[in-house]
Amino acid sequence: ACIQNPLSACLDVAMYYMVRNCKTEDFVRNCCRFCGLIFIGGFRRAGLYRAFMFSSPTILVTTPEACKQVLMDDDTFVTGWPKATVALIGPKSFVNMGYDEHRRLRKLTAAPINGFDALTSYLGFIDETVVTTLRGWADRGSDFEFLTELRRMTFRIIVQIFMGGADERTAAELERTYTELNYGMRAMAIDLPGFAYHKAIRARRRLVAALQRVLDERRARGCRKTAGVDMMDRLIAAEDEGGRRLQDDEIIDVLVMYLNAGHESSGHITMWATVFLQENPEILARAKAEQEAIMRSIPPGQKGLTLRDFRKMEYLSQVVDETLRFVNISFVSFRQATRDVSVNGYLIPKGWKVQLWYRSVHMDPQVYPHPNKFDPSRWEGPPPRAGTFLPFGLGTRLCPGNDLAKLEISVFLHHFLLGYKLTRKNPNCRVRYLPHPRPVDNCLAKITRVSSSH
Numbered sequence: 001a002c003i004q005n006p007l008s009a010c011l012d013v014a015m016y017y018m019v020r021n022c023k024t025e026d027f028v029r030n031c032c033r034f035c036g037l038i039f040i041g042g043f044r045r046a047g048l049y050r051a052f053m054f055s056s057p058t059i060l061v062t063t064p065e066a067c068k069q070v071l072m073d074d075d076t077f078v079t080g081w082p083k084a085t086v087a088l089i090g091p092k093s094f095v096n097m098g099y100d101e102h103r104r105l106r107k108l109t110a111a112p113i114n115g116f117d118a119l120t121s122y123l124g125f126i127d128e129t130v131v132t133t134l135r136g137w138a139d140r141g142s143d144f145e146f147l148t149e150l151r152r153m154t155f156r157i158i159v160q161i162f163m164g165g166a167d168e169r170t171a172a173e174l175e176r177t178y179t180e181l182n183y184g185m186r187a188m189a190i191d192l193p194g195f196a197y198h199k200a201i202r203a204r205r206r207l208v209a210a211l212q213r214v215l216d217e218r219r220a221r222g223c224r225k226t227a228g229v230d231m232m233d234r235l236i237a238a239e240d241e242g243g244r245r246l247q248d249d250e251i252i253d254v255l256v257m258y259l260n261a262g263h264e265s266s267g268h269i270t271m272w273a274t275v276f277l278q279e280n281p282e283i284l285a286r287a288k289a290e291q292e293a294i295m296r297s298i299p300p301g302q303k304g305l306t307l308r309d310f311r312k313m314e315y316l317s318q319v320v321d322e323t324l325r326f327v328n329i330s331f332v333s334f335r336q337a338t339r340d341v342s343v344n345g346y347l348i349p350k351g352w353k354v355q356l357w358y359r360s361v362h363m364d365p366q367v368y369p370h371p372n373k374f375d376p377s378r379w380e381g382p383p384p385r386a387g388t389f390l391p392f393g394l395g396t397r398l399c400p401g402n403d404l405a406k407l408e409i410s411v412f413l414h415h416f417l418l419g420y421k422l423t424r425k426n427p428n429c430r431v432r433y434l435p436h437p438r439p440v441d442n443c444l445a446k447i448t449r450v451s452s453s454h
């Protein structure tokens with residue numbers, strides 16, 4: 001992992017400092033002491049650092065301007081995920097796809113997820129799922145892993161959108177397999193028994209086999225063409241200009257990627273937003289008052305929430321944005337330079353990897369004063385300057401599920417605020433930062449009903 005001492009635990013040390021909410025300078029100082037990584041830019045605000053990570057010479061990009069330049073230039077920067085990640089997500093998924101194929105499949109799959117019509121069609125299911133889930137937790141009356149259950153809930157939603165649903169047992173089993181896949185995603189790529197990466201590779205094999213079974217059944221039964229079409233139907237029916245259809249392994253890799261991306265981050269952010277609300281009574285009171293006002297404005301005959309109600313959740317949207325900034329669930333993206341290019345006055349050589357460190361942007365005191373304070377009110381006023389808020393990335397690879405994610409999280413918080421309370425068993429529980437920030441007890445907690453109408 002390290003230029004000077006390939007056997008050192010340099011990468012672990014690097015990751016340890018970088019994934020915490022610490023300043024890049026602290027990381028550089030500590031990392032250099034441990035293993036002598038070489039950095040350009042030093043302690044000036046160059047925002048670019050040179051390192052050797054995941055077996056490749058790499059430039060770390062940490063300022064809004066430089067991130068924007070890289071993310072908006074598709075000719076010069078192509079996707080550049082580490083081989084180990086590609087092996088887990090799928091060599092035929094977006095993480096490893098050329099420009100044209102990516103554009104085609106992205107167009108096919110993104111429109112049915114985001115946008116007014118798509119979100120309207122999913123809202124009823126999301127609303128019902130959230131209401132039933134919260135009731136079930138409150139009826140339990142005992143502690144449970146809040147994060148684990150939230151991940152199951154967001155997984156049920158994404159499976160409904162992509163595969164027209166799955167029964168409770170299959171969904172829980174698949175979600176457990178995804179958890180194993182995820183734990184190996186940012187682990188050292190050691191494919192030996194006992195290591196997280198090895199377990200993740202095996203989890204991927206199980207996922208591929210499960211999705212192949214569903215695909216076989218779907219092909220045998222015939223795809224739906226009109227009512228009830230889901231993403232699997234769309235992928236099976238898709239043809240390029242030459243009339244070529246997608247092979248099973250291509251469909252499966254796109255599904256493995258979407259089902260993973262479509263529930264992990266949303267589940268984590270929902271958990272953190274709930275925790276932050278519960279820990280900050282003033283913020284909770286203001287968010288709750290807004291939801292109560294929305295409830296009062298709903299006409300008597302209306303069943304469930306509408307997108308119009310969701311659009312009125314202005315303060316809640318600030319809470320969600322602040323959670324996205326503060327937690328940095330997707331803290332880094334990977335690209336590769338296709339030619340020599342100058343960024344911020346420094347040369348990035350052709351073939352070098354480029355890592356975009358969103359966390360550094362979101363925790364930069366020059367962009368966000370007092371970055372370690374959870375303060376939703378910082379989102380009042382005009383929208384942030386381009387490149388300064390990148391929880392969903394930017395450019396042609398901007399997260400296609402961004403609106404869906406915000407909708408799911410907001411619907412959950414709406415019902416939580418109106419009727420429930422979270423009591424954590426270990427409120428000071430240690431946080432683990434890889435693969436995503438989470439309390440090591442997976443947020444062991446109890447949900448109690450505080451309003452008789454829920």
Ligand code: HEM
Pocket residue numbers: 094095106113257258261262263265266269329330333334390391392393394396397398399400401402404405
């Ligand atoms: C809070 C929730 C979420 C966060 C923070 C998040 C974050 C991100 C980020 C930062 C990227 C850009 C990666 C890059 O530039 O290489 C991305 C890509 C992606 N996300 Fe999300 N995401 C979330 C939810 C979702 C959901 C709900 C879905 C699916 C419905 C989804 C599907 C994807 C896919 C397929 C990509 C790859 C896009 C491409 O390469 O064109 N994400 N996400």
